[in-house]
Amino acid sequence: MTAASKTGASVVVVGGGVTGLSAAWWLARSGVDVLVLDKGVVGWEASGRNGGGASHYQSPLFHEEQRLWPQMDELLGYSTEYRRERLIVAVTPSQLRHYEYMADMHGELGYRVDKLDARQIREAVPLAGDNALGGIHVFFGGHANPQRTVQAYAWALQDLGGRIFQHAPVTRLIAGGGRVSAVETPRGTFTCDALVMAAGPQSGQLLEPLRVRLPLAPARAEMIVTEPAPLMAVGGVDGNGLYGRQTLRGNLAYGGGPHEWMDVGPAGPAARPSTPLLRNLAKRVAELLPKAAHLRVIRSWAGVVENTPDGRPVIDRLTSPENVTVATMSGVGFGLSPATGHAIRDLVLDGACSFTDLAKLSLARFADLPEDWREARGWTPAA
Amino acid sequence: MTDPVRDPHAIDGKFPAPESFAQIVVIGAGPAGLAAALACARAGAQVLLVDENPVSANLMADDAPLYFGQRMTGAVQTKARMIEQVFAANPGLEEAFDLGVEVALGTYAWGAFVNGDGVRALPGCVVGLADEDRSWMVGFERLIVASGARDLALSFPGWDQPGVMGANGLHALLNTYDAFAGRRVLILGSGDLALSTALLALARGLEVAGLVEVRNVPQGSADLVAQVAGAGVEILTGHVIQRAEGGIDGVQRVWLTPLAGGAARVIDCDTVCLAIGLVPAIEILDVLGAKLTVDSARGGHVPVLTGDVCASRAEVFVAGDVAGLGLSVEAAQAQGQAAARAALESLGLAATYSASPPAPAPMPTEALAYQTDWVRALLGQGDGSVIVCQCEEVTREALLAVRQPAYLGPPSNKMGARDLGSLAGDGPINQDQIKRLTRACMGVCQARRCREQVALTLAVASGVAVETIPLAGYRAPVRPLALKVLAAWDEAAAMSAGWDVWFGIPTQWTPYADIGTEREGRHAEILGGDMHL
Numbered sequence: 001m002t003a004a005s006k007t008g009a010s011v012v013v014v015g016g017g018v019t020g021l022s023a024a025w026w027l028a029r030s031g032v033d034v035l036v037l038d039k040g041v042v043g044w045e046a047s048g049r050n051g052g053g054a055s056h057y058q059s060p061l062f063h064e065e066q067r068l069w070p071q072m073d074e075l076l077g078y079s080t081e082y083r084r085e086r087l088i089v090a091v092t093p094s095q096l097r098h099y100e101y102m103a104d105m106h107g108e109l110g111y112r113v114d115k116l117d118a119r120q121i122r123e124a125v126p127l128a129g130d131n132a133l134g135g136i137h138v139f140f141g142g143h144a145n146p147q148r149t150v151q152a153y154a155w156a157l158q159d160l161g162g163r164i165f166q167h168a169p170v171t172r173l174i175a176g177g178g179r180v181s182a183v184e185t186p187r188g189t190f191t192c193d194a195l196v197m198a199a200g201p202q203s204g205q206l207l208e209p210l211r212v213r214l215p216l217a218p219a220r221a222e223m224i225v226t227e228p229a230p231l232m233a234v235g236g237v238d239g240n241g242l243y244g245r246q247t248l249r250g251n252l253a254y255g256g257g258p259h260e261w262m263d264v265g266p267a268g269p270a271a272r273p274s275t276p277l278l279r280n281l282a283k284r285v286a287e288l289l290p291k292a293a294h295l296r297v298i299r300s301w302a303g304v305v306e307n308t309p310d311g312r313p314v315i316d317r318l319t320s321p322e323n324v325t326v327a328t329m330s331g332v333g334f335g336l337s338p339a340t341g342h343a344i345r346d347l348v349l350d351g352a353c354s355f356t357d358l359a360k361l362s363l364a365r366f367a368d369l370p371e372d373w374r375e376a377r378g379w380t381p382a383a
Numbered sequence: 384m385t386d387p388v389r390d391p392h393a394i395d396g397k398f399p400a401p402e403s404f405a406q407i408v409v410i411g412a413g414p415a416g417l418a419a420a421l422a423c424a425r426a427g428a429q430v431l432l433v434d435e436n437p438v439s440a441n442l443m444a445d446d447a448p449l450y451f452g453q454r455m456t457g458a459v460q461t462k463a464r465m466i467e468q469v470f471a472a473n474p475g476l477e478e479a480f481d482l483g484v485e486v487a488l489g490t491y492a493w494g495a496f497v498n499g500d501g502v503r504a505l506p507g508c509v510v511g512l513a514d515e516d517r518s519w520m521v522g523f524e525r526l527i528v529a530s531g532a533r534d535l536a537l538s539f540p541g542w543d544q545p546g547v548m549g550a551n552g553l554h555a556l557l558n559t560y561d562a563f564a565g566r567r568v569l570i571l572g573s574g575d576l577a578l579s580t581a582l583l584a585l586a587r588g589l590e591v592a593g594l595v596e597v598r599n600v601p602q603g604s605a606d607l608v609a610q611v612a613g614a615g616v617e618i619l620t621g622h623v624i625q626r627a628e629g630g631i632d633g634v635q636r637v638w639l640t641p642l643a644g645g646a647a648r649v650i651d652c653d654t655v656c657l658a659i660g661l662v663p664a665i666e667i668l669d670v671l672g673a674k675l676t677v678d679s680a681r682g683g684h685v686p687v688l689t690g691d692v693c694a695s696r697a698e699v700f701v702a703g704d705v706a707g708l709g710l711s712v713e714a715a716q717a718q719g720q721a722a723a724r725a726a727l728e729s730l731g732l733a734a735t736y737s738a739s740p741p742a743p744a745p746m747p748t749e750a751l752a753y754q755t756d757w758v759r760a761l762l763g764q765g766d767g768s769v770i771v772c773q774c775e776e777v778t779r780e781a782l783l784a785v786r787q788p789a790y791l792g793p794p795s796n797k798m799g800a801r802d803l804g805s806l807a808g809d810g811p812i813n814q815d816q817i818k819r820l821t822r823a824c825m826g827v828c829q830a831r832r833c834r835e836q837v838a839l840t841l842a843v844a845s846g847v848a849v850e851t852i853p854l855a856g857y858r859a860p861v862r863p864l865a866l867k868v869l870a871a872w873d874e875a876a877a878m879s880a881g882w883d884v885w886f887g888i889p890t891q892w893t894p895y896a897d898i899g900t901e902r903e904g905r906h907a908e909i910l911g912g913d914m915h916l
Contacts (some may be wrong), residue, residue, distance in 0.1 A: 219393075226866060257884075258397050260395075273500070283874060292866065294867065297864055299825075312891060377388065
């Protein structure tokens with residue numbers, strides 16, 4: 001790769017979310033001159049507004065996710081608040097069947113999961129109540145603080161000489177001869193030898209003029225946060241139709257339930273409102289952790305994520321323009337980010353992932369997708 | 384034509400109809416809100432007037448919605464007595480009842496929701512209400528927000544103890560509750576707010592130990608200054624509070640430093656009342672997505688007005704302190720009536736009351752420059768160990784170092800090298816970003832005691848005007864509400880049936896190795912989309 005100039009970088013990463021930042025950090029670790037461009041502040045969208053879970057058995061990146069998380073604080077040099085293990089609490093028989101089925105899937109992948117009866121789960125989760133029927137104890141995975149983690153990536157990247165330009169929304173990709181040669185922003189035009197597209201919902205719009213069709217449907221999802229509770233030994237507790245955790249500060253932060261499909265323009269979401277759904281979230285948290293039902297809800301938040309038609313990521317080095325690597329995590333990006341960044345680094349530098357097969361996450365699988373795929377699924381904004 | 388396909392796990396159609404409905408909801412029964420409610424009722428509109436007074440003793444103890452500083456008497460524990468007291472203190476409420484206004488006292492408005500950017504699935508306009516036992520939603524056609532102002536809290540050594548409180552908190556305990564536990568009050572500030580607070584305290588038989596002003600001349604109107612001086616109360620200009628000391632019951636004594644140098648003054652008092660400024664209570668407006676701006680002449684972050692009273696959302700109107708500080712009671716009432724008229728006209732309801740005088744422009748002030756002067760002077764007192772955010776125990780030093788919270792233990796060497804300066808090098812100072820890293824403003828008081836002073840401190844430390852620092856956003860619920868109170872225990876069947884932990888996309892959760900095999904169908908069949916992250 002050629003040397004960097006002031007107005008460019010060897011690799012330009014579009015999007016300072018957790019995926020783009022991790023990719024940039026991995027590239028910088030390999031000595032690559034890398035520049036991250038973000039439309040606003042790093043981690044401001046879904047990367048900083050999620051449940052913080054780090055237990056994604058379904059992904060080809062799962063083993064790498066599990067290998068990396070316990071090392072991330074040390075590798076980055078900044079705290080991510082990562083903690084291992086999860087406990088999933090069932091308060092209905094059908095939930096218990098679901099969770100036990102999941103435990104069997106995890107077991108098949110070679111990871112330890114214990115099935116807990118009612119007494120065991122109440123012991124393991126001090127805030128659980130008499131309504132807890134059982135659950136599972138996941139000895140891998142865990143959770144981290146998304147906001148602290150995204151800043152940790154950004155700072156670690158800078159420590160390696162990588163650059164981040166905030167408030168620099170990319171407005172156009174300049175391509176020719178089957179390659180992207182530069183990107184335009186209001187802060188200037190930046191040349192590149194290779195491009196990583198990790199701009200969340202906006203990725204598809206940015207690629208469209210290059211005749212690359214990345215089918216994405218944005219949606220808004222919500223979470224609530226309580227005042228701190230006494231720390232439980234394992235904070236990664238969820239269940240009862242919720243995802244979330246007890247933070248290291250003690251707050252209970254949970255989300256789940258219906259999402260709202262929306263359209264997002266090139267500037268990103270115009271607003272991220274919460275809705276009365278927070279009452280339904282409060283009900284489920286109070287059912288999940290009855291001994292915390294007196295705790296006060298002090299905040300809520302909403303984030304906008306993009307989904308692919310099958311809900312699976314696209315992590316792919318394109319054939320044309322051949323120097324572009326695309327990454328969308330379809331709404332499940334935070335936890336996998338240490339591994340995603342590694343995979344993207346490999347695709348950018350070596351053309352192939354060194355540690356796992358990503359063939360089923362290629363963009364080609366959507367080649368025959370009908371134009372009206374969102375309408376066909378009802379994944380469009382409410383009338 | 385067939386109905387369009389809808390995602391069964393999307394929010395569309397899952398919100399139930401609100402529990403009840405009011406043509407016009409008015410939030411806040413102060414002078415502006417009450418005048419608005421009366422005007423609407425006289426015009427024949429169906430009106431719900433919501434006021435959170437009397438607020439629960441527990442909420443008061445958390446310094447919400449005002450900065451009460453633990454100086455309330457035991458009387459606030461008795462809700463029935465407090466309701467009587469609130470009525471007695473606000474005779475207009477009786478008139479509202481007589482006019483058929485539905486008056487909901489002791490009722491918190493914790494959120495208001497209107498379809499717009501980012502949300503289109505709401506069943507019309509709704510406001511979220513709660514009392515001590517439960518929450519509920521009320522639909523509306525028009526909303527008049529007259530939520531008033533809350534206290535501006537600034538820190539100094541010893542401020543984090545009982546007896547340090549805000550001017551509106553003191554006014555409420557004296558006027559609305561008749562439940563103030565202090566005897567001798569030192570007042571910080573010398574503007575009209577501070578002067579009128581001193582006169583109120585004197586009228587209620589309290590001792591006023593003095594007023595403290597960092598600037599060299601009293602800031603309020605000459606008339607009020609003369610009244611305070613005439614009562615024999617000293618205004619210590621060119622002074623700042625150095626520290627407060629006290630015992631188990633809080634403040635007993637304060638030290639005042641002359642800013643030009645010289646010996647400190649020691650003053651005995653049981654209460655330090657922060658009367659440097661107020662903050663327009665815009666929480667509900669931010670939650671609604673109303674357009675906001677920062678306007679020092681109106682007191683800080685305030686709604687963008689079109690005309691005199693309309694906020695940027697067609698269904699929402701504002702009146703009183705929330706629209707901009709500095710109104711007299713009469714002007715606030717006139718503004719309430721103007722908001723009512725605008726709301727009524729937008730509904731096609733003729734207003735029958737006689738024309739009210741136009742609302743006078745708010746008094747010109749330079750609130751943010753004045754607050755900045757105070758913060759600059761206060762930062763000169765005490766060291767970095769002074770707490771800025773009481774809930775999360777974030778010190779000045781930690782804030783400016785953008786230090787990670789204490790529960791994470793000592794920072795790494797790399798973390799120790801990061802601070803406000805290095806963040807500022809990456810882009811403009813953003814309070815929400817610093818909040819995430821330091822936890823300042825993340826506590827149970829919902830940043831009522833620290834939001835403004837964190838912004839002011841960041842501005843002073845980084846040499847920028849506080850106006851340039853974006854507002855740290857407000858989120859529902861704008862009052863701390865217990866999970867069991869906020870919970871929708873009567874959840875709609877459609878919500879329960881369509882609930883999924885994430886998006887309900889079964890293929891999302893197929894183990895990678897099983898994609899494209901016959902096992903994939905079995906996983907989807909058993910699990911649907913109900914999986915965990």
